[in-house]
Amino acid sequence: MKETNSNNLELASMKARIQAFVIDDVLITFLIVALFWEMFTDSNANIEEVMLVMNDFVYQVIFIKFIYHTFFVWYYGATLGKQFAKIKVIDNDTLGNITLLNAAFRSFARVISEMFFYIGFVLGFFNDGKRTFHDFMARSVVVNA
Numbered sequence: 001m002k003e004t005n006s007n008n009l010e011l012a013s014m015k016a017r018i019q020a021f022v023i024d025d026v027l028i029t030f031l032i033v034a035l036f037w038e039m040f041t042d043s044n045a046n047i048e049e050v051m052l053v054m055n056d057f058v059y060q061v062i063f064i065k066f067i068y069h070t071f072f073v074w075y076y077g078a079t080l081g082k083q084f085a086k087i088k089v090i091d092n093d094t095l096g097n098i099t100l101l102n103a104a105f106r107s108f109a110r111v112i113s114e115m116f117f118y119i120g121f122v123l124g125f126f127n128d129g130k131r132t133f134h135d136f137m138a139r140s141v142v143v144n145a
Contacts, residue, residue, distance in 0.1 A: 009095065011130050012087035012142040021121075023081030028068060032061055065114075066107050074103035078145065088145045089138075092131075098140050106138030 039053050072079040077088040077097050091098045113120025113133050120133025
């Protein structure tokens, strides 16, 4: 894990954060489709049946998102989407990499925000640090890499 140079820190723009969010969600969607490919290729299934089956796998989808965000933010400081957008997550106090526990808190809070109409994400538009609910919960901040 690479340490952060605290001399050149600049908050990540909301545009970069949204770009990273979209990339991560597309990647996770592709992963879900690959894992449950048989369900999507059933020739007798219509869209309603596919949606009903997907509802049966909601906990697995949440678990995959939790593991993805926790691991990448803890180990690399950024998910694949954040790496593409050239931003990273750092500890708000030490300005270094966040701990595994804080990465897990952040990921859990992120999933909760998604479940409640992304309200926790909107918070990032209304504070000086551009911090979302999951950033506050993990005591993290997103900066340019």
